[in-house]
Amino acid sequence: MTRKSLSWLLVxxxxxxxxxxxxxxxxxxxxxxxxxxFTVWYSLGAVNLFGCGLLYYAATRFWKxxxxxx
Amino acid sequence: MDITTxxxxxxIVYTIxxxxxxxxxxxxxxxxxTASGYFLGGGVNYVILYFTTAATWFSAWVFTGAPAxxxxxxxxxxxxxxxxxxxLFLMGAFGIKFKIMAEKYNYITPADLLDDYxxxxxxxxxxxxxxxxxxxxxxxxxxxxxxxAVETITGGLFPYWAGVLYGAVVVGIYVYWGGFRxxxxxxxxxxxxxxxxxxxxxxxxxxxxxxxxxSGLFAKIETTKLVKFLALPDYFNWSIFMSFFFVQGVGGFFxxxxxxxxxxxxxxxxxxxxxxxxxxxxxxxxxxxxxLIGFSGFILxxxxxxxxxxxxxxxxQAAPLWGVLIxxxxxxxxxxxxxxxxxxxxxxxxxxLIKQFKPNMSDSELRNMxxxxxxVLLVAxxxxxxxxxxxxMMLTNMALAGFAQLLFPVVGALFWRRATKEGAIAGMVxxxxxxxxxxxxxxxxxxxxxxxxxxxxxxxxxxxxxxLTNTIPSAQIQEKFTLLQ
Numbered sequence: 001m002t003r004k005s006l007s008w009l010l011v012x013x014x015x016x017x018x019x020x021x022x023x024x025x026x027x028x029x030x031x032x033x034x035x036x037x038f039t040v041w042y043s044l045g046a047v048n049l050f051g052c053g054l055l056y057y058a059a060t061r062f063w064k065x066x067x068x069x070x
Numbered sequence: 071m072d073i074t075t076x077x078x079x080x081x082i083v084y085t086i087x088x089x090x091x092x093x094x095x096x097x098x099x100x101x102x103x104t105a106s107g108y109f110l111g112g113g114v115n116y117v118i119l120y121f122t123t124a125a126t127w128f129s130a131w132v133f134t135g136a137p138a139x140x141x142x143x144x145x146x147x148x149x150x151x152x153x154x155x156x157x158l159f160l161m162g163a164f165g166i167k168f169k170i171m172a173e174k175y176n177y178i179t180p181a182d183l184l185d186d187y188x189x190x191x192x193x194x195x196x197x198x199x200x201x202x203x204x205x206x207x208x209x210x211x212x213x214x215x216x217x218x219a220v221e222t223i224t225g226g227l228f229p230y231w232a233g234v235l236y237g238a239v240v241v242g243i244y245v246y247w248g249g250f251r252x253x254x255x256x257x258x259x260x261x262x263x264x265x266x267x268x269x270x271x272x273x274x275x276x277x278x279x280x281x282x283x284x285s286g287l288f289a290k291i292e293t294t295k296l297v298k299f300l301a302l303p304d305y306f307n308w309s310i311f312m313s314f315f316f317v318q319g320v321g322g323f324f325x326x327x328x329x330x331x332x333x334x335x336x337x338x339x340x341x342x343x344x345x346x347x348x349x350x351x352x353x354x355x356x357x358x359x360x361x362l363i364g365f366s367g368f369i370l371x372x373x374x375x376x377x378x379x380x381x382x383x384x385x386x387q388a389a390p391l392w393g394v395l396i397x398x399x400x401x402x403x404x405x406x407x408x409x410x411x412x413x414x415x416x417x418x419x420x421x422x423l424i425k426q427f428k429p430n431m432s433d434s435e436l437r438n439m440x441x442x443x444x445x446v447l448l449v450a451x452x453x454x455x456x457x458x459x460x461x462x463m464m465l466t467n468m469a470l471a472g473f474a475q476l477l478f479p480v481v482g483a484l485f486w487r488r489a490t491k492e493g494a495i496a497g498m499v500x501x502x503x504x505x506x507x508x509x510x511x512x513x514x515x516x517x518x519x520x521x522x523x524x525x526x527x528x529x530x531x532x533x534x535x536x537x538l539t540n541t542i543p544s545a546q547i548q549e550k551f552t553l554l555q
Contacts, residue, residue: 010159018308018311031296035289037297039145040145040361043145048154048354052155055158055159055347056349058346059345059346063162064342
């Protein structure tokens with residue numbers, strides 16, 4: 001992973017967080033994940049998971065390499 | 071045995087446990103013998119760093135304010151979980167560098183790093199004073215919260231003032247003697263305690279007959295405003311969401327008690343690991359329960375006067391014994407945040423402010439000054455809490471916005487050689503002023519938080535003034551800070 005790609009993925013994360021305000025399809029209760037409405041599992045589930053995964057990947061691949069160079 | 075007696079036994083057991091962890095397990099005489107060891111713990115391992123960072127960040131708010139926010143604003147407050155991850159991205163981008171520099175140049179406070187780059191006493195003082203300005207009200211808020219919790223849990227047997235004194239004395243004991251290391255170990259214990267209690271509370275809430283369990287809850291809120299992101303002119307529309315996201319995310323990392331945890335880590339590798347693994351705790355473990363409690367409260371008490379009391383209102387009827395535990399959880403969350411702010415604030419006063427007038431202070435004198443400042447801050451917190459100076463509490467509303475104003479000076483120090491001390495000073499001053507004006511006098515223009523306007527103004531002033539003034543010439547500074555390139 002390069003610094004540039006990490007930066008773009010962070011931008012993507014930020015856009016995904018804000019997207020339901022601009023994309024009506026994302027501000028909907030359907031489709032459900034079991035009983036959970038879409039807006040809930042999208043934001044606190046999917047986007048959250050993406051953000052946590054990106055952090056973990058950055059810490060183990062990108063920031064690790066940067067540390068070792070020092 | 072009645073509830074009050076059980077509560078008193080619970081408080082006694084909890085207190086003994088905290089003091090045992092703080093003064094027994096967490097105390098190391100050789101660590102507290104130096105100023106750096108007292109203020110930063112002498113190198114904290116990953117597990118303790120993880121929990122002390124989490125417990126410091128999450129206060130009694132997770133039991134009260136967070137559920138209330140979901141009650142009032144619905145899924146729009148999911149940003150409260152999502153912006154936590156922005157804090158951790160900044161931890162990866164800046165925190166590792168903070169640790170590298172702190173290890174090499176013995177930094178104790180945030181201002182140490184900024185002063186070392188900009189060579190400016192003004193920047194040191196601005197940084198220190200602004201951080202204290204926002205930390206001290208938080209100290210008062212935590213002491214107040216503990217006082218209310220003790221009064222509640224004992225059914226008024228111990229009045230508010232006794233609870234305030236109790237919190238101050240117990241926290242004061244292990245922070246005064248053991249410094250950062252002791253409070254980090256107690257934080258770890260408290261963090262585990264309040265996490266378990268929070269999730270247990272969710273189970274009890276969802277078991278309320280009127281909800282119908284997890285599925286029933288979501289079936290009932292399906293048609294309410296809680297599951298929709300709101301449009302203008304509702305309060306938590308996209309512009310408020312966006313500005314909260316950046317102000318809270320940036321401010322949450324540049325808060326001194328978070329920044330100094332980067333210094334306190336045993337290695338840069340531990341900071342990196344922390345940034346990579348704290349996400350699930352920050353965003354899910356703490357905020358998903360808050361959402362479930364808030365949503366449950368909306369169904370159970372659609373017209374509640376104060377949404378902060380959802381949990382206690384439910385437990386008073388459904389599970390009084392668990393209500394005792396929740397109050398202990400509130401105390402644990404409040405005390406963990408209080409202890410961190412005490413040690414951080416005392417280091418800022420001793421290292422950044424007092425040492426300017428006493429530059430020949432020995433290391434042990436500096437450590438002792440830190441200890442005295444812990445007592446001074448506690449007394450101030452107790453007095454303000456007892457006198458109930460509510461105007462001070464207003465500062466807590468813009469605390470994170472205030473901390474966030476350090477972003478651009480730090481960017482300059484670590485990444486942008488064109489940054490000048492005049493630019494940093496201009497950015498900070500303009501940022502603070504704009505934040506104050508657009509938070510209190512012309513609140514949130516265009517539905518954007520005052521702190522975000524402050525950040526924009528800060529950026530503008532920082533970059534423009536830096537371009538108009540002379541770059542920092544010292545070769546020594548360049549060599550020091552190119553360590554990070």
